[in-house]
Amino acid sequence: xxxxxxxxxxxxxxxxxxxxxxxxxxxxxxxxxxxxxxxxxxxxxxxxxxxxxxxxxxxxxxxxxxxxxxxxxxxxxxxxxxxxxxxxxxxxxxxxxxxxxxxxxxxxxxxxxxxxxxxxxxxxxxxxxxxxxxxxxxxxxxxxxxxxxxxxxxxxxxxxxxxxxxxxxxxxxxxxxxxxxxxxxxxxxxxxxxxxxxxxxxxxxxxxxxxxxxxxxxxxxxxxxxxxxxxxxxxxxxxxxxxxxxxxxxxxxxxxxxxxxxxxxxxxxxxxxxxxxxxxxxxxxxxxxxxxxxxxxxxxxxxxxxxxxxxxxxxxxxxxxxxxxxxxxxxxxxxxxxxxxxxxxxxxxxxxxxxxxxxxxxxxxxxxxxxxxxxxxxxxxxxxxxxxxxxxxxxxxxxxxxxxxxxxxxxxxxxxxxxxxxxxxxxxxxxxxxxxxxxxxxxxxxxxxxxxxxxxxxxxxxxxxxxxxxxxxxxxxxxxxxxxxxxxxxxxxxxxxxxxxxxxxxxxxxxxxxxxxxxxxxxxxxxxxxxxxxxxxxxxxxxx
Numbered sequence: 001x002x003x004x005x006x007x008x009x010x011x012x013x014x015x016x017x018x019x020x021x022x023x024x025x026x027x028x029x030x031x032x033x034x035x036x037x038x039x040x041x042x043x044x045x046x047x048x049x050x051x052x053x054x055x056x057x058x059x060x061x062x063x064x065x066x067x068x069x070x071x072x073x074x075x076x077x078x079x080x081x082x083x084x085x086x087x088x089x090x091x092x093x094x095x096x097x098x099x100x101x102x103x104x105x106x107x108x109x110x111x112x113x114x115x116x117x118x119x120x121x122x123x124x125x126x127x128x129x130x131x132x133x134x135x136x137x138x139x140x141x142x143x144x145x146x147x148x149x150x151x152x153x154x155x156x157x158x159x160x161x162x163x164x165x166x167x168x169x170x171x172x173x174x175x176x177x178x179x180x181x182x183x184x185x186x187x188x189x190x191x192x193x194x195x196x197x198x199x200x201x202x203x204x205x206x207x208x209x210x211x212x213x214x215x216x217x218x219x220x221x222x223x224x225x226x227x228x229x230x231x232x233x234x235x236x237x238x239x240x241x242x243x244x245x246x247x248x249x250x251x252x253x254x255x256x257x258x259x260x261x262x263x264x265x266x267x268x269x270x271x272x273x274x275x276x277x278x279x280x281x282x283x284x285x286x287x288x289x290x291x292x293x294x295x296x297x298x299x300x301x302x303x304x305x306x307x308x309x310x311x312x313x314x315x316x317x318x319x320x321x322x323x324x325x326x327x328x329x330x331x332x333x334x335x336x337x338x339x340x341x342x343x344x345x346x347x348x349x350x351x352x353x354x355x356x357x358x359x360x361x362x363x364x365x366x367x368x369x370x371x372x373x374x375x376x377x378x379x380x381x382x383x384x385x386x387x388x389x390x391x392x393x394x395x396x397x398x399x400x401x402x403x404x405x406x407x408x409x410x411x412x413x414x415x416x417x418x419x420x421x422x423x424x425x426x427x428x429x430x431x432x433x434x435x436x437x438x439x440x441x442x443x444x445x446x447x448x449x450x451x452x453x454x455x456x457x458x459x460x461x462x463x464x465x466x467x468x469x470x471x472x473x474x475x476x477x478x479x480x481x482x483x484x485x486x487x488x489x490x491x492x493x494x495x496x497x498x499x500x501x502x503x504x505x506x507x508x509x510x511x512x513x514x515x516x517x518x519x520x521x522x523x524x525x526x527x528x529x530x531x532x533x534x535x536x537x538x539x540x541x542x543x544x
Contacts, residue, residue: 083109
């Protein structure tokens with residue numbers, strides 16, 4: 001009895017000591033903008049209570065959702081550290097993204113550095129005198145070994161900037177101050193600072209904030225109505241919306257696009273003319289549907305390799321064809337279900353996927369599962385030979401998802417569909433097990449949920465075998481037709497454009513006449529059979 005009491009007493013003291021230490025340990029940031037016109041932001045990082053001989057702070061080399069090592073540390077300058085008394089602490093850079101601070105057991109370390117940001121994209125920092133977009137992985141360092149530590153960020157907007165838009169939780173009583181339970185959440189929550197136009201609406205009991213940066217000529221009421229349809233249809237698939245608040249950050253350009261998913265937010269790029277052009281607008285809604293679907297499918301339901309993350313290096317997975325492919329299938333399907341596409345329009349989106357896959361020689365070279373791994377070295381770095389060597393895990397993944405859905409619908413006589421499988425997977429792996437899945441587990445769950453074997457479709461992802469699409473499409477009353485079958489029109493097999501009056505080759509298609517004859521990229525086409533050519537149209541006319 002006495003031994004038990006003493007043990008309990010010792011444990012209690014240890015727990016109190018550990019709690020006390022945890023309370024004293026903190027990591028806080030302050031972000032300010034002294035020279036935004038020169039594209040700089042100033043970062044102050046305060047580390048409290050991590051008492052060691054030295055402390056390593058690191059900058060991520062990539063950001064989740066964009067599978068390329070971007071070397072964010074290359075934009076860091078003027079790194080320095082001091083203690084609470086203002087005394088300079090020695091430091092050295094020991095790797096491309098790691099700074100070692102010789103803190104000598106100092107209770108408090110204050111780190112100051114600047115970041116340069118002038119790259120327009122959804123995954124990189126952009127700062128100017130109008131606004132600042134902060135991609136957190138490109139902005140905030142972390143203490144090595146403390147990724148799971150809570151963190152607080154205070155934003156000091158530049159003069160005349162009025163708003164901050166972010167999915168981070170606000171800190172009560174502190175202006176423009178936000179918190180995250182750990183660095184994974186911080187790195188997954190972008191921040192927009194400036195004078196963006198903001199409006200809010202509620203859908204599925206979730207408050208949605210829309211921040212329109214450099215706004216175009218949009219109709220707010222129309223956007224709310226159309227966004228709501230997409231949100232409600234997406235939520236219906238999974239049966240639950242896990243967020244209480246969700247933020248859309250929309251950047252407008254003369255031309256451009258793209259998006260990046262996050263746990264409770266997304267960043268979208270759009271042309272200012274998007275809202276007055278029916279074709280551009282429906283593509284924009286497809287982007288909204290794509291990134292919103294990701295809040296379940298990637299950010300929560302995910303391959304086991306995609307989280308927890310290693311921010312120092314590539315995080316390889318063969319499963320991007322599932323995560324991005326299924327999402328690419330569903331973004332258009334959601335627009336069909338909500339009435340943005342009629343049947344003809346929807347079939348047209350499937351045709352685009354077929355053409356993007358089957359008309360590229362790379363489909364016969366690279367399995368789509370390998371394309372998932374090679375994303376780190378190929379997808380974000382296309383060159384003139386990419387079409388000959390690679391396939392898109394977005395387009396081909398979408399086709400494989402479509403084949404699964406069609407097979408499930410046909411063999412279950414309409415009682416089941418792919419929706420049932422992704423909903424069950426979300427419940428099983430995210431809600432119940434709280435972990436990622438292996439490809440084998442995902443395949444098995446689809447078959448268990450629907451009663452339909454999809455093993456041959458999963459096998460297709462790992463081979464370059466020719467797919468008999470009509471074996472599946474015919475079961476639901478559709479037939480895929482090759483309109484070029486038997487076509488005898490001559491084709492040289494090059495893409496070319498006019499530059500300074502010269503017709504220059506941009507790419508050469510594998511197996512074409514140009515490929516066999518040895519024509520090369522950056523060759524100039526001067527004439528065909530002594531007929532001068534100076535434009536792609538003239539070249540095609542003469543070839544015909």
